[in-house]
Amino acid sequence: AQKVTQAQTEISVVEKEDVTLDCVYETRDTTYYLFWYKQPPSGELVFLIRRNSFDEQNEISGRYSWNFQKSTSSFNFTITASQVVDSAVYFCALSELDSGYALNFGKGTSLLVTP
Amino acid sequence: DTGVSQNPRHKITKRGQNVTFRCDPISEHNRLYWYRQTLGQGPEFLTYFQNEAQLEKSRLLSDRFSAERPKGSFSTLEIQRTEQGDSAMYLCASSPYGGAQYNEQFFGPGTRLTVL
Numbered sequence: 236a237q238k239v240t241q242a243q244t245e246i247s248v249v250e251k252e253d254v255t256l257d258c259v260y261e262t263r264d265t266t267y268y269l270f271w272y273k274q275p276p277s278g279e280l281v282f283l284i285r286r287n288s289f290d291e292q293n294e295i296s297g298r299y300s301w302n303f304q305k306s307t308s309s310f311n312f313t314i315t316a317s318q319v320v321d322s323a324v325y326f327c328a329l330s331e332l333d334s335g336y337a338l339n340f341g342k343g344t345s346l347l348v349t350p
Numbered sequence: 351d352t353g354v355s356q357n358p359r360h361k362i363t364k365r366g367q368n369v370t371f372r373c374d375p376i377s378e379h380n381r382l383y384w385y386r387q388t389l390g391q392g393p394e395f396l397t398y399f400q401n402e403a404q405l406e407k408s409r410l411l412s413d414r415f416s417a418e419r420p421k422g423s424f425s426t427l428e429i430q431r432t433e434q435g436d437s438a439m440y441l442c443a444s445s446p447y448g449g450a451q452y453n454e455q456f457f458g459p460g461t462r463l464t465v466l
Contacts, residue, residue: 342391343391
């Protein structure tokens with residue numbers, strides 16, 4: 236069963252629009268971590284953020300913000316004032332103690348930002 | 351460069367041949383992970399090491415696959431008798447166990463395998 240669901244396969248926006256990427260996860264562990272990674276066309280996965288299950292504070296880093304809600308098992312990612320360089324595939328991932336904290340990735344959301 | 355490195359970056363082989371990939375993790379990281387990514391999918395976990403001990407293997411890791419990390423530093427992933435279905439990007443990641451960056455996995459550039 237898919238533990239991480241990214242329902243949006245592809246999103247296309249015009250530069251300067253805000254965009255939110257959805258992520259829903261499933262776990263029975265009380266201790267777990269959630270991640271977002273960016274995979275640009277060059278292919279290398281770039282770490283963006285890690286949250287642990289005990290820290291539900293939202294986080295903002297420049298144009299990026301993350302909304303973690305345990306009540307709905309969601310960890311959504313918003314890019315404000317998108318730029319062409321934001322075009323990439325974005326992956327949400329879950330790591331659990333039971334699996335040695337190996338990352339369980341969603342299928343990714345492909346974001347295209349056009350000028 | 352202090353990131354994760356992988357070699358080779360690309361490998362083309364004929365079906366039935368054996369291939370071996372190498373991963374050099376970030377030097378102070380004692381956990382090392384292997385993943386496989388096929389086109390249009392997210393990476394899928396294969397196996398991981400803590401130091402030299404292989405602690406977990408996915409069901410995706412068939413008997414034709416073997417991984418080692420003999421001295422707790424670099425790791426190798428070998429695929430014997432390759433099949434066309436093995437064509438994928440093989441990704442290596444490392445993470446510290448403990449500390450402020452606990453459990454953050456940093457990925458290498460990957461090795462793209464094409465089996466003809």
